[in-house]
Amino acid sequence: MDPRLHFITLATADLDACRAFYVNGLGWSPLIDVADEVIFFQTAPGLVLGFFAAGSFNSDLGLDGSATLSGVTLAHNVDSEDAVRSVVASLTAAGGTVTTPPEPGAFGGIFHAHVTDPNGVIWEIAHNPGWAVSDDGTVSFG
């Protein structure tokens, strides 16, 4: 099995709040938007981020209904410290909650912030001068 990750799906307690944040607040265009069920966005080449109403998420997976979102962060990498501040401002204006203000990280020369969406999804907004993506998508760390 080669590493080939195409979809990330997150259980969402409030799909309407999710839509208000990503579609109305941030201006993202859904690939698919089914009321009370699921919203999919393309978030990178070949990559889909899905928000799935928690009840449907649990029943689809045969879970007992207790699953909530925990233990996952998503990172959005930008080219400068000012871009970190700008994206954090956009997220805040859309209704996000800043939990770590823009600041130097603990290692790697990173400058970052953490912002949670209305469902508690944790986004890290980061500028990492030692991290690079080549034209073919190969990731490297300096």
Next chain:
Amino acid sequence: MDPRLHFITLATADLDACRAFYVNGLGWSPLIDVADEVIFFQTAPGLVLGFFAAGSFNSDLGLDGSATLSGVTLAHNVDSEDAVRSVVASLTAAGGTVTTPPEPGAFGGIFHAHVTDPNGVIWEIAHNPGWAVSDDGTVSFG
């Protein structure tokens, strides 16, 4: 803020079990592997999947230490029903647990299975004839 997702980081209760599964079992090459701390893999163009020891995950985010992984699935899409079966066999051989055997899904003509890794990360292995990625990475649903 444009959709630009570069890192997915998951809290992991047992990083050694994670390494045994992905590196030894599946043969993935880590970008970074720091004992008792974190393992990063490139899982798609420009995309990194990180497994972060749960204690470090919680302290890095200023959480109260109670975060465990829940409410997230990752999907690996392949080109045929036979490839679904083959990848499920690879995951099982590496120590994964099948929770949904390869079977037709509820909608969209999908054929899929669910397999959990040793830390409970849920992988969906899917063949979806109506889903496509163009050369530039644009995702479409038929």
